[in-house]
Amino acid sequence: MKKKIDFVLNGEKISMEIDPLKRLLDVLREDCSLTSVKEGCGEGECGACSVLLDGEIVNSCLIPVGTVEGAAVETVEGIRESENGKRIIDAFAEEGAVQCGFCTPGMMVGAEWILRKYENPTSDEIRTALSGNLCRCTGYDMIISAVEAAAKGGRK
Amino acid sequence: MNNISTPVRRLDAVEKTAGYTKYIADRDFGDLLYGKFLRSERPRARLVSVRKPALPDGYYIIDKDDIPGENAIHMLGADWPVFADDEVRFIGQSIALVVGPDRKVLEELVNQFEVRYEDLPAVLSLEDSMALKGGALHNDDNCYADYHLLKGDPDRAFEEADHIYEHTYETGPQEHVYMETQGFVGVWEDGKVHLHGSLQCPFYVRHAVTPVLGVKDDGVRVTQAPTGGAFGGKEHYPDIISTALAVAVDKLKKSIGIFYERGEDIVNSVKRHPSRITIKTALDKEGNITAMDFDSILDGGAFESCSCIVLQRTIFHATGVYDIPSTKLRGRALATNHIPFDAFRGFGAPQAIFALETHMDHLAEMAGVDPVAYKERYFMKKGSVTITNGKIHEEVKLPEILARAKEMSDYDRKAKEYGKGGNRGIGLSFFNHGGAFTGNGEKAIINAHVKVRKRADDVVEIYVSNVEMGQGLMTTFSKIAAQTLEIPIEKIEFIQPDTDIVPDSGPTVASRSIVIVGTLVGKASAKLKKQWVDGEEITVWQEYEEPDFVIPWNQDTFQGDAYPSYSWGVNVVEVEYDPVTFEVSIVGLWNVYDVGVPIDRMIVEGQIEGGLVQSLGWAYLEKMEFKEGRIQQRTMADYVIPTTLDVPAIENDFILNPYPEGAFGAKGAGEIVHNGGAPAFVSAVEMASGKRFDTIPLTPERIMEAGR
């Protein structure tokens, strides 16, 4: 059963005829070709599918697309060209925060959320904010440093 | 770039962070069908009949009758069939593959099969296996391997001992939880099957698939896709998926993808071997260790896979960093009806080091000595005889490593201040890891080749079969070539591993990539530098050469140098313990390593931190249990890995000890990082709680139940 859904995706209004129960994750990946959004678990445990929904960080694997009617959805594709986005990418590369990279776009969405919320986030605040984003490669420390560095606008 | 250790930006960092990197499930293969496995529901049974469901148009069932070649997956042995024939040996074993366009429909079809089993007595424990319950699963003794080692005169030492201490240590299975689940796509192209996958060893996949299709080596093509973590879980397990997939692609001549969901991956992919290691130690009147006797048992699971090789690493690391005058060892990998256990970072060494370090801690406690001071007395030195009667050829810098670790962590003060049972504890582990394949394997089995090609535009391409899977190989290899050629790293191009394009430089395993293949890349680059002419195309090959100092290895008797060189390390873990809830939190982590010379400090620190946190997860969070052969933890909510809140900031340092045979003095660093976290953690909790432990994962329930 398809339904018409309108929402704002990375700043652009879009409208689609779609099964409202389809996971936002699948809509983004399959219907919008936004493959920065990854599926790590499909059950809200890993954060690889993180996106911003009206500015809040959510797991897109848990969200039926029908519920985003009228909302603003942001993915890495919409963040990477912005000032913040560039700073985050730069800091991640500089601080060694990236290994296999599979968790990284989700981490980047988390970092963007942190940068918008805190002017000067402490490492505890960063750890708490990213506690829903799992990484099996890094042990997290370099990711935390990268977000701190991005918030400070350069290498710490 | 003058110093090779000075960090450079990883070549893949920006692309990955910004979401441009296309992992296998992100790529567009056009019209893609999907494959879903029908799997065994029984741990051990005769397969009486399989009734297939009626298929809608465009759906297919692939099973053993579709295999053009052998129904056997060639790894080391070939006992694991592509599709079960007349019996099943573990819950999750592939019986058939259903193929079609809609994944939901595939799921329904899988549920519509009617499989009739005749249950056989299942082997659900090491005891069952030793008792040959239901008849042997493997040979006539259920041993995939039964090895013996002898050094010195342990029998005499035990006879003359003043005191003997014996204890058994156990470790649980560990799931890799690479963040990207297993995934493969097979396409029919140029008259053959072309497989793209998330994998560590393209030539292993080819080796597994060709006999199944009954084709020659070049009758299958395997290309590695960007790989979202592996840790050993994509060493052999991809053979299981790709063989079945290749049969389907070969038959249907269509493009087919198999992508595991997380639950499917947790329950059906291979795990780290559970272990049970008994150590018996002989002490003389003065309390000196005169001999040790080991009985090391791994649960190998339902098929052999690479259990024998994992066990070899377990037993060759039995005495860790210590020179024990006399040793005796029996090592076995036993067949059970559990899921097959396989490669996982550390490859059997973490189990050995956990048992040994914990045992040494207990000996120290009985002697009333600080464990670090106790262990120091037995440090190996240059010239020490190893457990295989080989030799340590390098300077052992453990004293320097220890001094630096103590300085960073303030170990001495804390150990004294905290005392036993004061709810705060600090633990320190010592460990090593032999670089590359065991014994003469690098020459006799692999004999790696690499190719370096300068294009007419003076860009230099690296052709190897070792893959980037997060460990930074693409960057470190490029760095070695750039530094050797004295050209900017931007002038290097790392060619995506593909069996039709790159030479076989061996698998991406065994901490061999840098020390063996990286070294070959360095040598090839040096040759190229000599021949360099601007604007001309030049290709250079390099083959592996065995170092000439080694004591020759005998693969039948396991005598000689098991490894030409070792990396060495110390982990320090500080914890706080809540005696009411039995919860432990980690408050400090410090690591010091000798990995020769790190090719890029930041990349190696990334290995150190990631490996440590994995090891800590194994030590206290990652519980996986079998009930009647069935894995109980079926989601990431049940199988919990560390989050940002479980670990504090981590501090690392290196003691340089250039290895003359390694590129720029490098030794292996990918796996040693998993060896020491668990024993250091357990040691810290012993101090904090005043209790003694012998089993991981050390969950609050285990702490509660443990006696003093």
Ligand code: FES
């Ligand atoms: S895929 Fe959504 S939280 Fe893991």
Ligand code: FES
């Ligand atoms: S970099 Fe691999 S999971 Fe985070």
